[in-house]
Amino acid sequence: MRVDQKRGGKVAEPNTRDDGAPPESPDALHQWLRTHLDIEVPREPAAEGRAAPFDYLCHAVLGPPPDQPPDCVVWAGRGGGKTFLGAVATALELLFKPGIAIRILGGSMEQSARMHEHLRRLFERPRLADALDGRITERRVRLRGGSAVELLAQSQTSVRGTRVQRLRCDEVELFDPDVWEAAQLVTRSKVCGGVRVRAGIECLSTAHVPGGLMSRLVQECASGRRRLFRWALPDVLERCGTEHVCRPPGGDCPLYPECRGHAKRSPIPGHVAVDDAIRMKGRVSAATWSAEMLCERPTRRDAVLPEFDAAAHVVDGSPWQGEGGLTWLGGMDFGFRAPAVVLWAVLDEGGVLWVVDERHVAGAVLAEHAAAIVASPWPAPAWLGIDPAGLAASDHSGESSAAVLRRAGLTIRTRAMRVHAGLDLVRARLRSAAGGPPRLFIHRRCMKLVESLERYRYPPNPESLEPVKDGADHAVDALRYLVTNLDSPYRIGVRAY
Numbered sequence: 001m002r003v004d005q006k007r008g009g010k011v012a013e014p015n016t017r018d019d020g021a022p023p024e025s026p027d028a029l030h031q032w033l034r035t036h037l038d039i040e041v042p043r044e045p046a047a048e049g050r051a052a053p054f055d056y057l058c059h060a061v062l063g064p065p066p067d068q069p070p071d072c073v074v075w076a077g078r079g080g081g082k083t084f085l086g087a088v089a090t091a092l093e094l095l096f097k098p099g100i101a102i103r104i105l106g107g108s109m110e111q112s113a114r115m116h117e118h119l120r121r122l123f124e125r126p127r128l129a130d131a132l133d134g135r136i137t138e139r140r141v142r143l144r145g146g147s148a149v150e151l152l153a154q155s156q157t158s159v160r161g162t163r164v165q166r167l168r169c170d171e172v173e174l175f176d177p178d179v180w181e182a183a184q185l186v187t188r189s190k191v192c193g194g195v196r197v198r199a200g201i202e203c204l205s206t207a208h209v210p211g212g213l214m215s216r217l218v219q220e221c222a223s224g225r226r227r228l229f230r231w232a233l234p235d236v237l238e239r240c241g242t243e244h245v246c247r248p249p250g251g252d253c254p255l256y257p258e259c260r261g262h263a264k265r266s267p268i269p270g271h272v273a274v275d276d277a278i279r280m281k282g283r284v285s286a287a288t289w290s291a292e293m294l295c296e297r298p299t300r301r302d303a304v305l306p307e308f309d310a311a312a313h314v315v316d317g318s319p320w321q322g323e324g325g326l327t328w329l330g331g332m333d334f335g336f337r338a339p340a341v342v343l344w345a346v347l348d349e350g351g352v353l354w355v356v357d358e359r360h361v362a363g364a365v366l367a368e369h370a371a372a373i374v375a376s377p378w379p380a381p382a383w384l385g386i387d388p389a390g391l392a393a394s395d396h397s398g399e400s401s402a403a404v405l406r407r408a409g410l411t412i413r414t415r416a417m418r419v420h421a422g423l424d425l426v427r428a429r430l431r432s433a434a435g436g437p438p439r440l441f442i443h444r445r446c447m448k449l450v451e452s453l454e455r456y457r458y459p460p461n462p463e464s465l466e467p468v469k470d471g472a473d474h475a476v477d478a479l480r481y482l483v484t485n486l487d488s489p490y491r492i493g494v495r496a497y
Helices: 026-036 053-062 082-096 109-122 177-183 213-222 274-283 286-293 366-374 401-407 419-430 447-455 473-487
Strands: 002-004 009-011 072-076 101-106 140-142 148-152 166-170 190-192 195-197 200-205 227-231 327-333 340-347 353-361 384-386 412-414 440-443
Touching (some): 026 053, 053 072, 053 082, 053 227, 072 213, 082 101, 082 109, 082 148, 082 166, 101 109, 109 166, 166 177, 200 213, 213 227, 327 473, 340 366, 340 473, 353 366, 353 473, 384 401, 384 473, 401 412, 412 473, 419 440, 419 473
Parallel strands (some): 072 200, 101 148, 101 166, 327 384
Antiparallel strands (some): 327 340, 340 353
């Protein structure tokens, strides 16, 4: 007996003879891929905290351990092999799980077709070709054992009514939100070839959009709802020879900060040439390289507030306590169907603003929000910054939102300022052009605000200067009203007519 490090349990040495039985261990699966498909997939990640591509194949083909969810997310860089490995997983599930139904849903039909083309080539191999039931069509592969895979279009009509054991979603960052929501209800577990297959949804993608679908899926992995497999360019580099020297003395390879010599040490090399990787790194910005190839965080290219960095601006505890001259403030964005947002903040004697709590509630009238502010355990705010539109009288009640808040005993401040000018004031507190430490911090309990600061973005169309209103704007607006009334001084003027 030996301890299998990949699966965390004791297994017998794998039986590698080709007797038609499916592989039952990672080593047996590795040997099967090498023997029948001439494929070797890296089994060791280049850095701690990441997965090896082979880990995903073990999850998909051998099945997850009972205490792990069947749903998974594959977060890999551009050219990282995720579409090809999705096709390999599909081919092996069709072969080893008779009767399984699989659907491939891409961010576009073109993306689905790429995985289908990989499937075509895999089924040209003799071990797989003999299992085919008829010819491969443009949308379907069927095996004699009753297994089948089809391509789905990116539409609700295509997705609804589907009942399958595996839904493999490629480039989910490009999915229509309504299609993604409908896709969550299509899977059903089933006994295939005498083995119960736990139904699951697999998501394969890079992460393009701040706070986009992939960001939310990765957060679900952190909560245990899905399993995350994340690998980056260094995990799939080819073997590096003597032509490159890692670091001084004697050399200074541009990939050393990412690779750290892994491409020279890895027993199973990947598929990306080192020279190609060096050239790609020289063509793009550091932000694009970090997002697209290293999978460190989504690109901030379209972010409204790229200055926000959770690592720098999100805090725990109460670092503002114990200092004199504290002033408690608030900011509010109105809403009913969309949530109303209230922020509590404290300004310390050094002029640093700490947002300490939030209220994010839909379906409540303004008087309820006012009562919640008054009853809050936090000190009463010296003033509450609101949208200037709140000064207008309601057509129904004849009373303004500001009047409702004042009647509850709250002091109100409004400041007419264009959205972009107000956002500039927020940016200045996050990262000033003059340098120095940030002057705006958010407590970790303000989860909606933190998420909104990450997600708030401009549309991909570069001609549009208006941020996308997809829900991330509400909390940021409440922060903007707070900062605008704090940092934009009031002016009193006299006009002669």
